[in-house]
Amino acid sequence: MEEVKFKEIRKSHKGITKLSYEVTQILGNDPNRSPLYALLYAINKEENTKEEIYSYFKYFYVNEFANIRLKQPELDDLLLDGITKALIQKQNNTYSLTEKGNEVLTKCKTVNLVTNKALGFFFSEKIVLIFSLICLIFMSSLKIIVGLNAGSDALFNEGIENFTDIIKIFIITLSIKLRKDRLGAIAIIILMLITGINLIIASVFSIFQTDIISPSYFTFILMFISILLNLMLLVLKNFVGKLQANFALLSDAKDNVINIRLSLGVIIGLIFALFGIYWVDSIVGIVIASLIIFDGLETLLALIKSGEDIDIDSFKLSLDKAFEFKIAHWIILIIQEENLSEQQMNENFVEAIEKGYEMFGVWAIFGLLNIEKFNIHKILNIMKKKGLVFIQDEKLYLTDKGKQQYHNALSQEINRVSRDKKKYKNWKPPSRLFKVIWGLFGIIIPIIFILLVIYVGPIIYEFIINLIG
Numbered sequence: 001m002e003e004v005k006f007k008e009i010r011k012s013h014k015g016i017t018k019l020s021y022e023v024t025q026i027l028g029n030d031p032n033r034s035p036l037y038a039l040l041y042a043i044n045k046e047e048n049t050k051e052e053i054y055s056y057f058k059y060f061y062v063n064e065f066a067n068i069r070l071k072q073p074e075l076d077d078l079l080l081d082g083i084t085k086a087l088i089q090k091q092n093n094t095y096s097l098t099e100k101g102n103e104v105l106t107k108c109k110t111v112n113l114v115t116n117k118a119l120g121f122f123f124s125e126k127i128v129l130i131f132s133l134i135c136l137i138f139m140s141s142l143k144i145i146v147g148l149n150a151g152s153d154a155l156f157n158e159g160i161e162n163f164t165d166i167i168k169i170f171i172i173t174l175s176i177k178l179r180k181d182r183l184g185a186i187a188i189i190i191l192m193l194i195t196g197i198n199l200i201i202a203s204v205f206s207i208f209q210t211d212i213i214s215p216s217y218f219t220f221i222l223m224f225i226s227i228l229l230n231l232m233l234l235v236l237k238n239f240v241g242k243l244q245a246n247f248a249l250l251s252d253a254k255d256n257v258i259n260i261r262l263s264l265g266v267i268i269g270l271i272f273a274l275f276g277i278y279w280v281d282s283i284v285g286i287v288i289a290s291l292i293i294f295d296g297l298e299t300l301l302a303l304i305k306s307g308e309d310i311d312i313d314s315f316k317l318s319l320d321k322a323f324e325f326k327i328a329h330w331i332i333l334i335i336q337e338e339n340l341s342e343q344q345m346n347e348n349f350v351e352a353i354e355k356g357y358e359m360f361g362v363w364a365i366f367g368l369l370n371i372e373k374f375n376i377h378k379i380l381n382i383m384k385k386k387g388l389v390f391i392q393d394e395k396l397y398l399t400d401k402g403k404q405q406y407h408n409a410l411s412q413e414i415n416r417v418s419r420d421k422k423k424y425k426n427w428k429p430p431s432r433l434f435k436v437i438w439g440l441f442g443i444i445i446p447i448i449f450i451l452l453v454i455y456v457g458p459i460i461y462e463f464i465i466n467l468i469g
Contacts, residue, residue, distance in 0.1 A: 020111045026085060026104055028424045031111040032363040033064035039078045040087060040097060040105045041359050048094045053079075061330055061352035063365045066416035068329050068409060116361035125249065128240045129169055132252075135229050136165050142222055150219050155270075158226075158262045165259075167191065168252055188252055189300045195258070196292035203285030215270040217461035221453060223263045223270070230259045254295070261288045274468055327365075327379055329409035332388065332398065336406050339395040346376045 020031060027034045038060070039053070047056045057070040067074055079095065082088035087101035097105065121127070143159030171187050237253035265288045269281030330352075331345065340348065356364035380396070383389045388402035398406060430438075 016111060016114045019107055020115075023104055023107045023111060024424070026087075027108070028081075029420065030064075031108040032115060032360055033062070033066075034108070035065060035067060035070055035074070036078055036081060036087075037105070037108045038062065038070070038356075038359055039075070039082060040101055040108070043088065043095050043097055044102070044105055048096060050075075050079075050093070050095075053095070056355075059334075059348045059352040060355050061327075061349070061365065062356040062360055062363070063326060064360070064363050066413070066420040068326055068413050069333055112360055112363065116363070119362055123236075123240050125240060128236055128249065129173060131236070132233055133166065133169050135233060136162050136169070139226055139229060140165075143226070146216075146219055146222055150215050150270075155219065155223075155266050158259075158266060162259065164191070164195070165255060168255065186300065188255065189296050192255055192258065193293055193296040193300070196289045196296060199262075199285055199289035199292070203282045203289060206282040206285070207279055215273055217458045219270060220267065220461075221457070223267050226263045227260055230256045230263070234260070258288075258292050261291065274465065326409075327376075328383060328388070329405070329412070331376070331379070331383065332402060332406050332409055335389060335396050335398050335402070339397060341394050342377060342380055342391070342396065345380070345396060349376045 023031050023037075027036045029036065031037055038057075042053060042056050045056075047053050053075055054072055057075060060070060070078075079088060079090075082101070083090060085100075086098055087104055088095055089098050089101075140159050140162035143155055143162060145159075147156030147159050168188050168191060171191075234253050234256040237249050237256065241250035241253060265284040266281075268284050272278070272280035327349075331349070334340070334345065334348070353365050380389065383402075384391075386401075387399055388405055389396050390399055391397070
């Protein structure tokens with residue numbers, strides 16, 4: 001996409017949300033996932049005959065599309081839709097944009113430029129790391145103080161573990177600057193293993209030196225806040241890690257999973273402590289530490305084994321999860337249509353994502369911001385390991401499992417397209433009154449919840465303690 005300064009775009013188009021609603025009503029889909037916009041863009045590039053349009057979209061990929069590929073029947077429907085909406089005109093078997101079509105195309109480009117810039121800023125590695133650092137300092141300080149006051153070794157140890165996580169932030173920052181993603185990922189996993197070993201040692205010793213734990217209401221609140229913040233960081237790091245193809249950040253997301261487990265373990269220990277059973281705190285710590293070590297070793301071995309050809313599958317994601325971008329299904333559909341060599345498939349896919357990226361920017365595909373450096377070989381390798389494709393005479397073929405996946409891909413595509421049509425059939429932008437009510441709801445509900453936690457929560461907690469006592 002074009003390089004335009006975010007401030008300049010915002011200055012020229014302050015009503016970007018309104019503009020987005022306007023084109024969504026015309027296109028019947030969001031501007032960042034509209035096949036009709038893609039068709040308008042292609043025609044504007046002088047792909048004017050049906051044959052040229054078919055050829056242009058033969059190798060084309062956009063992750064946000066309901067369709068995996070835009071085939072001839074879909075393109076015919078889009079051409080008819082464009083003509084019906086007075087966006088496209090046909091003369092002597094040649095298609096061109098009407099004045100309205102050019103206007104809609106310009107508005108779509110503007111919306112996509114602004115949203116791309118916003119996405120790049122708010123979901124940048126820098127913002128994630130700053131937010132992570134603030135959360136770690138805040139949570140580690142509170143857990144250490146509350147852990148000491150409550151006499152909970154598990155809570156104190158978790159606070160120390162959170163404090164050492166700050167080191168990982170600097171490792172990620174360094175790996176980004178040096179562009180050594182894999183080394184950064186390995187370093188973080190090693191630290192994760194050290195955390196697990198230390199936790200096991202501390203938990204074993206605490207079994208034989210059981211201290212009285214005195215949990216308070218706010219100790220439980222602190223742990224629930226910790227779980228909530230770690231869930232937010234987990235989602236954010238996973239999203240940005242895929243968006244920026246940063247494997248060090250994806251490794252650090254696994255650390256948030258550990259923190260969530262630790263917090264749940266502490267809560268279990270605190271609940272038993274209310275009944276005077278203090279050794280459970282240590283047993284839970286050993287179980288969680290064992291899971292940390294097992295998970296860490298498995299990921300570390302996968303990272304070392306993968307060499308420089310690191311991929312998302314190293315982080316124990318399933319095929320569907322690792323390729324939520326539908327890339328695997330796109331490849332399967334191409335192989336079903338024609339048998340290509342790996343090199344040809346790679347060249348065609350790079351062509352496909354370059355076209356998508358030109359129109360939609362980051363919405364086209366996550367994790368491929370440097371598309372000129374991308375190759376499809378590692379994805380094909382995983383597909384071969386999964387038993388979906390095989391090579392014969394240097395050409396790619398589908399296995400029986402791959403052919404089954406082909407039909408699954410078509411079925412999923414039909415369902416997605418059907419849902420899209422239902423969603424936008426009678427779509428209307430939200431009214432101003434709805435926005436005001438929703439905004440007030442978003443402010444009032446959290447305030448009520450906080451007041452309940454501060455004033456009502458302690459009363460309920462004391463009532464429960466009295467019942468136990």
